[in-house]
Amino acid sequence: MSPHRRRLGVEERRAEILAAAHEVFSTTPYAEASTQHIAEVSGASQGLIFHYFGSKAGLYTAFLKESKRTLDDAERAALEAHPEATKGEVIRHWLEIYLDFVAAGPFVWAAGRRGEEPAEAVNYRVERRDFTVETLCDVLDLDSERGEIAVSGFVGFMDAVCLDWVDAGCPEEQRATILDITCGALEGALEIVES
Structure with a gap:
């Protein structure tokens, strides 16, 4: 030894x-x-x-899962902490936690959006994205196909915005704008779904 x-x-x-x-x-x-x-x-x-x-891919995927565990716990707590909160408040708080997660590990977070990972990790990220959409639909009490499409589109939009934010170095002064725009996008989509 x-x-x-x-x-x-x-x-x-x-x-x-x-x-x-x-x-x-x-x-x-x-x-x-x-x-x-x-x-x-x-x-x-x-x-x-x-x-x-x-394998190296197995280790990388285990590393991603371990990193996500902290995010999952924080998101779950955020989504369950304030049952009296409006849908907009719940989503905004969830997004604040997500932005903290992105800013804490921008290099790895962006790699997953740029296809720079092994297939095992990509498959895991797809599962996680599906889980996120499902969780948000549950929290927002959306059980229609239109609601799922709105939330799925929101998650894609949010990731695109966050990728630009990561490329800019995750500037703190952009956080409020990102929160306003992404929350507004989902609220607008939900108004269409509920009309």
Whole structure:
């Protein structure tokens, strides 16, 4: 055993590898990141990475899932915290949390919108997008095809706006404008759905 490796339990070692993956994937394009580098950062062997995650793509997807867990918890809390809030207030608060998430990891967030990830990660992101649309439809009490189309369009619009925001460096002074415009777009779409 190498001098810098410690004996850890499975979950502890797996967590260390994921932490190292976060460090590497947050600053290095997927194609340029190596499992050998992640192994060095984590103090694990490359073979152990493959044992736990199957492949570099599997590790990357696990890293995305771990990152999303924090966002999911924050969004769920936001959506459930104020049952008396209007639909517009709920969406605005949800968007504030989403913008915080984007700003905290713009490099990885943008990679997912530019097709710079392995197929496993792309499939995971598609599942997450579908889940987001479904969750927002539930929260907004929309059960029609028109409502689902409106929310799906909103999510696509929001991602396009956020991609421009990331490209500009996530300037704080643009947040209020992004919130106003994206919320207004959904509110306008919902008015059409409900008419």
